[in-house]
Amino acid sequence: xxxxxxxxxxxxxxxxxxxxxxxxxxxxxxxxxxxxxxxxxxxxxxxxxxxxxxxxxxxxxxxxxxxxxxxxxxxxxxxxxxxxxxxxxxxxxxxxxxxxxxxxxxxxxxxxxxxxxxxxxxxxxxxxxxxxxxxxxxxxxxxxxxxxxxxxxxxxxxxxxxxxxxxxxxxxxxxxxxxxxxxxxxxxxxxxxxxxxxxxxxxxxxxxxxxxxxxxxxxxxxxxxxxxxxxxxxxxxxxxxxxxxxxxxxxxxxxxxxxxxxxxxxxxxxxxxxxxxxxxxxxxxxxxxxxxxx
Amino acid sequence: xxxxxxxxxxxxxxxxxxxxxxxxxxxxxxxxxxxxxxxxxxxxxxxxxxxxxxxxxxxxxxxxxxxxxxxxxxxxxxxxxxxxxxxxxxxxxxxxxxxxxxxxxxxxxxxxxxxxxxxxxxxxxxxxxxxxxxxxxxxxxxxxxxxxxxxxxxxxxxxxxxxxxxxxxxxxxxxxxxxxxxxxxxxxxxxxxxxxxxxxxxxxxxxxxxxxxxxxxxxxxxxxxxxxxxxxxxxxxxxxxxxxxxxxxxxxxxxxxxxxxxxxxxxxxxxxxxxxxxxxxxxxxxxxxxxxxxxxxxxxxxxxxxxxxxxxxxxxxxxxxxx
Numbered sequence: 001x002x003x004x005x006x007x008x009x010x011x012x013x014x015x016x017x018x019x020x021x022x023x024x025x026x027x028x029x030x031x032x033x034x035x036x037x038x039x040x041x042x043x044x045x046x047x048x049x050x051x052x053x054x055x056x057x058x059x060x061x062x063x064x065x066x067x068x069x070x071x072x073x074x075x076x077x078x079x080x081x082x083x084x085x086x087x088x089x090x091x092x093x094x095x096x097x098x099x100x101x102x103x104x105x106x107x108x109x110x111x112x113x114x115x116x117x118x119x120x121x122x123x124x125x126x127x128x129x130x131x132x133x134x135x136x137x138x139x140x141x142x143x144x145x146x147x148x149x150x151x152x153x154x155x156x157x158x159x160x161x162x163x164x165x166x167x168x169x170x171x172x173x174x175x176x177x178x179x180x181x182x183x184x185x186x187x188x189x190x191x192x193x194x195x196x197x198x199x200x201x202x203x204x205x206x207x208x209x210x211x212x213x214x215x216x217x218x219x220x221x222x223x224x225x226x227x228x229x230x231x232x233x234x235x236x237x238x239x240x241x242x243x244x245x246x247x248x249x250x251x252x253x254x255x256x257x258x259x260x261x262x263x264x265x266x267x268x269x270x271x272x273x274x275x276x277x278x279x280x281x282x283x284x285x286x287x288x289x290x291x292x293x294x
Numbered sequence: 295x296x297x298x299x300x301x302x303x304x305x306x307x308x309x310x311x312x313x314x315x316x317x318x319x320x321x322x323x324x325x326x327x328x329x330x331x332x333x334x335x336x337x338x339x340x341x342x343x344x345x346x347x348x349x350x351x352x353x354x355x356x357x358x359x360x361x362x363x364x365x366x367x368x369x370x371x372x373x374x375x376x377x378x379x380x381x382x383x384x385x386x387x388x389x390x391x392x393x394x395x396x397x398x399x400x401x402x403x404x405x406x407x408x409x410x411x412x413x414x415x416x417x418x419x420x421x422x423x424x425x426x427x428x429x430x431x432x433x434x435x436x437x438x439x440x441x442x443x444x445x446x447x448x449x450x451x452x453x454x455x456x457x458x459x460x461x462x463x464x465x466x467x468x469x470x471x472x473x474x475x476x477x478x479x480x481x482x483x484x485x486x487x488x489x490x491x492x493x494x495x496x497x498x499x500x501x502x503x504x505x506x507x508x509x510x511x512x513x514x515x516x517x518x519x520x521x522x523x524x525x526x527x528x529x530x531x532x533x534x535x536x537x538x539x540x541x542x543x544x545x546x547x548x549x550x551x552x553x554x555x556x557x558x559x560x561x562x563x564x565x566x567x568x569x570x571x572x573x574x575x576x577x578x579x580x581x582x583x584x585x586x587x588x589x590x591x592x593x594x595x596x597x598x599x600x601x602x603x604x605x606x607x608x609x610x611x612x613x614x615x616x617x
Binding site: 014016017019020021023024025027028029030031032034035037038049055096097099100102103104106108109110115118119122124125126127128129130131132133134135137139150151152153154159183184185188209212213214215216219220231234235238239256257258261262265268269272276277280 | 319322323326328329330331332333335336337339340342343344345346347348349350351353360410412413414416417418425426427428429430431432433435436437438439440441442443444446447448453455487490491519520523544551552555556570573574577578583586587590591593594597598601602
């Protein structure tokens with residue numbers, strides 16, 4: 001095939017390749033650096049952090065910043081709120097999204113076109129912040145954990161990805177099950193979910209990450225401090241700098257804010273960093289089949 | 295129940311008398327009843343949390359009072375729109391800030407994931423490529439609070455690493471986060487840092503779909519690397535590029551709330567306050583529901599019309615469209 005021109009395509013030292021390797025490696029290091037820096041500062045001796053030294057590798061070692069972080073009651077309450085909303089929100093979100101996506105993906109379903117437009121239209125046009133807030137308010141969800149779960153239970157992009165994945169499953173699987181007398185519920189739960197697992201696992205990860213990271217709904221819908229999710233707490237401590245009650249404890253008074261901030265950031269990002277490597281290889285496969293044409 | 299019985303019944307029915315539309319509909323619904331059971335909760339959710347708010351947009355035309363509800367509020371027509379267009383002090387500033395950030399994004403951010411995807415595709419070692427992907431997707435999975443606070447920490451005048459470096463070289467430390475002229479650039483740069491890696495995934499998917507024979511054929515014609523990229527890779531992913539571009543244009547009136555909320559502070563509102571942060575602050579904070587809903591409706595209508603228009607243009611001139 002390529003023998004007669006083989007000498008031409010011989011791997012010449014190719015500038016584009018060298019360039020690609022260099023740029024992508026630099027960018028990858030840049031993406032890792034913030035996390036590295038946070039860890040390094042948070043475990044460094046607070047004394048050197050306080051002196052304002054440039055810290056690029058750990059200076060001394062101390063877990064005092066974490067001790068102060070974990071002493072704060074609001075850290076626990078908000079961590080708990082985020083954990084609960086993530087578990088309930090992800091479980092119900094993926095169930096609802098995949099069953100809706102599956103039903104709409106069936107070609108013979110009456111009204112399929114209508115339902116598809118009904119779903120996709122919400123990507124193009126929406127009510128916006130205030131009307132959604134009013135719906136949440138009139139349905140009595142303000143200041144309850146349901147305000148963090150229900151209004152964003154589903155995401156249309158995710159539904160569309162799942163829909164495309166279900167559509168790509170060959171019809172024969174369903175047909176033969178129907179001949180064996182299985183109804184649509186059995187087919188969906190026993191056959192389709194296992195087949196669609198790469199896609200469902202990916203979307204589950206997306207939903208879980210969304211719930212863990214969501215800030216806006218906590219700001220909009222929750223007023224009581226102990227009911228606020230982790231990201232709102234983090235925003236109060238790290239961005240708005242409300243570290244006063246952290247310093248309430250006299251042992252923490254001398255602690256530089258940078259140590260405390262980095263410890264709080266790392267402690268709240270740890271759950272994501274822990275699951276990320278395991279799920280990472282799943283989603284490349286999962287999203288590629290489903291998406292492309294959003 | 296059984297598909298065969300259903301089919302038989304249908305056949306018998308057709309012979310007897312042609313079933314009317316409603317009859318057929320009823321029969322289909324009964325046949326697929328479990329599918330409608332699966333469909334139902336999702337549809338209800340969409341009605342409550344996506345379509346009810348669209349109806350709620352109507353409060354832009356009322357002098358809405360949250361206690362009395364819409365029926366107890368006075369209808370004022372386009373009064374609020376007249377007010378925001380002609381009298382509101384910062385409305386046009388908000389529009390400008392929102393557009394400016396998005397235009398900078400379109401110019402500087404948009405091409406980067408495409409270039410990165412092509413570069414990643416050049417990396418031959420599967421293991422190394424996967425490692426790079428793992429690292430560049432990572433920032434996408436942390437929240438804007440975390441990433442934004444890292445940016446703020448880096449740029450802090452007293453303890454930030456950037457200013458420590460500037461000072462180490464004898465410079466004077468800069469108050470990055472309270473200087474309006476830097477703000478939009480910080481927003482776009484931090485967005486590139488956080489999301490450009492993740493953005494490659496859709497283009498990588500498109501590149502994976504290219505038929506390798508195209509490259510083989512071009513190599514036989516002794517095309518070089520750059521020619522391969524220009525004449526095969528880019529044309530083959532152009533559909534994806536157009537789709538992504540259309541979606542971005544449709545979003546030109548939206549800037550992510552969380553990013554701005556975390557990064558902005560009152561000293562940079564002149565360049566950095568965008569529609570969503572303003573709507574939140576004034577609408578919910580000060581209870582000006584009708585005013586901010588009018589602003590939100592304006593934003594949605596512009597976004598929707600832009601998307602529809604650009605899609606029509608793209609369909610006509612390149613035969614590529616979203617739907």
